[in-house]
Amino acid sequence: MQADIKPTRSDLEGFMSISCDTIYIIMNIVNYLKEVRVELTKVTWPTRKEATYLTVIILVASLATGLYIGGLDLAFTSLLGLFLK
Secondary structure (H helix, E strand, O other): OOOOOOOOHHHHHOOOOOOHHHHHHHHHHHHHHHHHHHHHHHOOOOOHHHHHHHHHHHHHHHHHHHHHHHHHHHHHHHHHHHHHO
């Protein structure tokens, strides 16, 4: 049988060498995450229908903007080509 070995204070010194600053930082992170959780319960999330509608609006607006910028690029490239000939 093995006797119960109790750690001495010197055995625990390396393990317990966390500074007060480190503990303070960890407590701040934990507190922050708790506050985030509370705030997320207050959020009014959109329904699936609203999310789909808004996604379609963003896609259409992005496509229109892309076509507009692409058209300008094509026009300016053609115009520059005429000047360089």
